[in-house]
Amino acid sequence: MAEDALPATNSSPEWLGEIKKWNEQATVVTPINIILLSLFVFLVYYRLRPSPPATLPKGPAPVVFQNFTPRTLLKYNGENGQPVYLAVKTKVYDVTPGRNFYGPGGPYENFAGRDATRGLACQSFDEDMLTKDLDGPLDDCNDLDSEQRENLNGWVERFDDKYLVVGKLMAYDAKSL
Known part of the structure; x- marks a missing residue:
C-alpha cells in the first residue's frame, strides 16, 4: 500500500524506506497523547491559576475607655460570656486573657x-476585703502599712505590663444623675 507510493530507487537505504513508511502510518492524535496533553494543560492551569486573596482573622471588638462605679463594674465578672474586669487603685483592667x-x-x-485593691495589698481572698457598699465611697487604703503598699505596687506593675486598662473606677455620685 504505502510501498507503491515510494519510488523504487537503489540509492535509498532500506531503513530510510521503513521510516517513511512508519511516518505515513503514524498519527499524532492517539489516546495516550490526548491524555498526556490533558494532564499537561491541567498542571499548567493548577500552577498558574489565581489564588483567592488572603483574609485576616477578625480582631477583637474595640474596647472603649469608660468610667465605672463599683455597681457597674460588678457585671464584668466573667459569667455568661462577659469579659473579666477588676480594679486596682482606681484603674480597671481587662483580665479576660487570665x-x-x-x-x-x-x-x-x-x-x-470588683475593686481588688485591698485584697491584693493584704494578700487575702476574704470577702471582708471587698467593697460592701457599692454606692458608697471608694476605699482609699490609707491604713495600709509600707509592706502592704509595696505589695500593692508590685501588683499594679504586673497588671500594667500584662493587661489592658479599660477604664477608671469612681465612686457612685447620685448628684450627677
Missing part, C-alpha cells in the same frame, strides 16, 4: 468585677 485565674472557678474569682 480568665483561668480571675474568672469563675479561678483562685482569684472573688476579685472579678
